[in-house]
Amino acid sequence: MSPRPDLLPALLGLFNFVLVVITATLLYLLFGPNLIDTYRNQPVAMEQNAYRPGSDDNTTEVGQDKVVDGIHLQTGLIYAEGFNIVRGTCTACHSAKLVTQNRATREGWMEMIRWMQAKQGLWDLGDNEPIILSYLAANYAPQETGRRSNLQVDEIEWYILEMN
Amino acid sequence: MPDKKVTGLHELYEKDPIEADKLLWGRTSDPVSRRGFLQKSALTALSLALGSKMVFAENFPAGMIPAGLAHSDLPFSLPGKRAGLVVLNDKPINAETPPDLLNDLLTPNDLFFVRNNGIPPENIDVSSWTITIEGESANQKKTYSLADLKSKFENVTYNLTLECGGNGRAEFTPPAKGNQWSTGAVGCAAWTGVRLKDVLEDAGVKSNAVYIAYYGKDTHLSGEAGKVVISRGVPIAKAMEDESLIAWAMNGKNIPVLNGYPLRLVFGGFPASCSGKWLAKIVIRDRVHDGPKMTGQSYRVPCKPVAPGTKVPDDEMCIIEKMPVKSLITFPKTGAIFEKKNQLAIQGKAWTSATKIDQVDYSIDFGSTWSKCTLKAAKNRYSWQAFSADISFPETGYYEVWVRATDSEGKAQPMLLPGWNPRGYLNNACHRIAIKVS
Numbered sequence: 001m002s003p004r005p006d007l008l009p010a011l012l013g014l015f016n017f018v019l020v021v022i023t024a025t026l027l028y029l030l031f032g033p034n035l036i037d038t039y040r041n042q043p044v045a046m047e048q049n050a051y052r053p054g055s056d057d058n059t060t061e062v063g064q065d066k067v068v069d070g071i072h073l074q075t076g077l078i079y080a081e082g083f084n085i086v087r088g089t090c091t092a093c094h095s096a097k098l099v100t101q102n103r104a105t106r107e108g109w110m111e112m113i114r115w116m117q118a119k120q121g122l123w124d125l126g127d128n129e130p131i132i133l134s135y136l137a138a139n140y141a142p143q144e145t146g147r148r149s150n151l152q153v154d155e156i157e158w159y160i161l162e163m164n
Numbered sequence: 165m166p167d168k169k170v171t172g173l174h175e176l177y178e179k180d181p182i183e184a185d186k187l188l189w190g191r192t193s194d195p196v197s198r199r200g201f202l203q204k205s206a207l208t209a210l211s212l213a214l215g216s217k218m219v220f221a222e223n224f225p226a227g228m229i230p231a232g233l234a235h236s237d238l239p240f241s242l243p244g245k246r247a248g249l250v251v252l253n254d255k256p257i258n259a260e261t262p263p264d265l266l267n268d269l270l271t272p273n274d275l276f277f278v279r280n281n282g283i284p285p286e287n288i289d290v291s292s293w294t295i296t297i298e299g300e301s302a303n304q305k306k307t308y309s310l311a312d313l314k315s316k317f318e319n320v321t322y323n324l325t326l327e328c329g330g331n332g333r334a335e336f337t338p339p340a341k342g343n344q345w346s347t348g349a350v351g352c353a354a355w356t357g358v359r360l361k362d363v364l365e366d367a368g369v370k371s372n373a374v375y376i377a378y379y380g381k382d383t384h385l386s387g388e389a390g391k392v393v394i395s396r397g398v399p400i401a402k403a404m405e406d407e408s409l410i411a412w413a414m415n416g417k418n419i420p421v422l423n424g425y426p427l428r429l430v431f432g433g434f435p436a437s438c439s440g441k442w443l444a445k446i447v448i449r450d451r452v453h454d455g456p457k458m459t460g461q462s463y464r465v466p467c468k469p470v471a472p473g474t475k476v477p478d479d480e481m482c483i484i485e486k487m488p489v490k491s492l493i494t495f496p497k498t499g500a501i502f503e504k505k506n507q508l509a510i511q512g513k514a515w516t517s518a519t520k521i522d523q524v525d526y527s528i529d530f531g532s533t534w535s536k537c538t539l540k541a542a543k544n545r546y547s548w549q550a551f552s553a554d555i556s557f558p559e560t561g562y563y564e565v566w567v568r569a570t571d572s573e574g575k576a577q578p579m580l581l582p583g584w585n586p587r588g589y590l591n592n593a594c595h596r597i598a599i600k601v602s
Contacts, residue, residue: 093385095255101334101344112341119456121386145337147580151498151564151598158600161500161508 076100082135085128093122099140106137244420246274252343256280256385257422260331260348263595264497267511269550270323271351273414278422279328279349281457282382282393285442290426295363295410299377299447303368310412310426316366317358322407322432323547325352325515329435329463329484332591335581338473340588347492347595352513352548355430357411360446361404369400369448376403377453378429378440395455396463398431398438399485400448407432407546410443432546433517435463435484435589458483465585472584481586486517488592489577491524491551491569498597507554508565508599514539515548516571523570524551528563531579537567557601568594 066073070080075087075096090099093116104112110133116122125132242249242259249259259278261271268275290310298305308316328349333340364376377397384391402408409430412419419425424441431438437457447453457463464481466474491514502508514521520542525534537553557563570576577594 093255095253097251097253098343101252102341103339104341108338108341115341119460121388142337142339145335148335148593151596153562153598156499156598158499158501159497161496161502163502163506 078139080135080139082131085131086135089125089128089132093120099136103140103142104136105142106133108142109133109136109140242278242422244274244422245278246272249275249277250346250348252345256282258343260345261351262497263347263492263494263597265494266348266351266492266513267494269352270354270415273353273417273420273423276351276353276414276420276423277328277349279343279436280382280422282384284421285381285383288421288426288442293426293444295427295443296445297363297367297448298445300450301370301373301448303370306367308363313358313363313410313427314412317362319356320359320409321354321356321413322409322430322544323352323354323542324407324409324430324432324544325350325546325548326430326432326436326439327487327490327515329437329487329589330587332593333588335591335593336472336584336588338584340586342587349436350490350492350515352515353414354416355409355411356413356416357409357427357430359406360408360410360429361406363410364403364446364448367448370450372450373400373448374451375399375449375453377447377449377455377458378443379445379447379455380424380428380440380442381444382442392456394437394440394457395453396438396440396458397447397449397453397455398434399452402431402434402485407544433487435487437463452483461587463589464587465583465589469583470585474584474586476586484589488582488590489516489518489521489569489571489575490514490592491521491567491577492595493565493567493597496597496599499599500597501600501602504557504560504601507556509552509554510537510565510567511550511552512537512567512595513548514551514567514569515546516569516573516575517546518571518573518575519545520572521549521551521569522572522574525568525570526553526555527566527568528555528557530564531566534568560601563599563601564596565599566594566596 067079070078072079072083072087075091077083077087077096077100086099087096090096102112113122113125113129113132117124242251242257245259248265249261252258252260257278257280261275261277265275293310294307295310295313296305296307328345330340330342331345331349332347333342334344334346360376375397377395379392379395382393383389384393397403398408410427411430412427414420414423419428424439424443427443428441429439429443429446452458460478461476461481463484465484466476467480467482470476491512493510493512495511496508500508510526512524514524521539524537524539526537527534535553535555537551540550542549551567551569555565566579568577568579577592579594581591581593583590
């Protein structure tokens, strides 16, 4: 039995509506979390190249958001699990150099976070805290150098000293 | 030094690019393709100089200066500062001076290290700048304009060394948090201003005065208005010394903005953090000052020695006052290669919070034997002193030149790291440079 002709437009409309809902749901499942992230108020990472010796405007443009040999060029941070959260959280207030030049155990990094929370107005990191701590402890762990290390002979720029 | 010349990177490449590669980086290139064949150590050296790893290094043409290094001739973007400073942190700005750039008797303004805790003030109007003296132990609250200071009190100039309490922190293990200064958070300049004691006495100091403290016009990194960035100070006895200044000039010029323009305190021999910048207020306290970075663990070391890595509670940490005896080899730069027939003429600077440096010695055999350097007297207390020595080398090979200063209190620099402390202060272990005699 064929439907009454006056019901056809209504059924077509319903069908279209269902199709749109399904498509929207699928799109949300695919891209939803990313889209929400885009609109979320995120800390803005500061320009890192402004004061780096040897940098100029060209290198700033070229260097943005490139990862070379596991190092994120703009910040100098190691590009590893947790990078985005570390970058977004830490460089909101201070230079990434303050991270990259320091070394500590997980406990030591936690003490620094507690100190920043007590003295510098750092917010409660919530679920991000263990992610940040794991990133820091894994990528910026202390190295034992004893009472004094060798001069880093490989790092020295050897040059000819002219004497006349 | 007119009779000594350091060959620059560009000059070296101009002369013989292939040889320069080999000398500088240990890099030899494939004779057919003329592409650089990099040994692992050479690649490490190159990468470290560039501050990052080099990709496709095997394709890098022989005899070319890597772009990251070629750019080092470009003007530096720290306001009022020259290229060559090593930037440790750009928010807040912290930058240190490599030892070979500290060879001048007075450190030029554009090479003086920067240790900022917050953001320097902007749009500074010198004509309306004032400084206020107040506090529990001040007889009255009194405000002076910059012109008042200049006209009302005797103007004096002293050569004073400023060194950050954390200079040398990078060497401590277990590592201490904070800016990882190597050797360059130090400089000595001719500071012109008025004696702090003259100004304090003009306002009136009560007999119960214990400490003076500063407040500056920098702003907190968080941007929170009114949040004090740092407020430290010194015991009243230090404040009353002849060489303790409220200064407006550095080497006869305006103080660079990053170093405290237009007005700052200068206390030689104490951690530089006591010498407040962008000075707006001095408080005469009837107790030890308790402003930000005076308390807790900041600028404090354990009252009693502890083993490396020990956790020390706040109430067992004591304020750092006097800085230890220390020295740097400022010529040549580490990495010099020269022929055995030549004597190496080293130069350096030595400083202390004691009355003066009595002696500086050098060793080329890892501390086994020491020889005296020629030492010059300082113009005044708390200035660094220049030293020099001509060194002959018995064989060709790799050497380290070590230098050790001894002050008038009989204290000398250790060869190993001094006492570990949680925040990594007061490392005065002797400076070392590497050289090769060919």
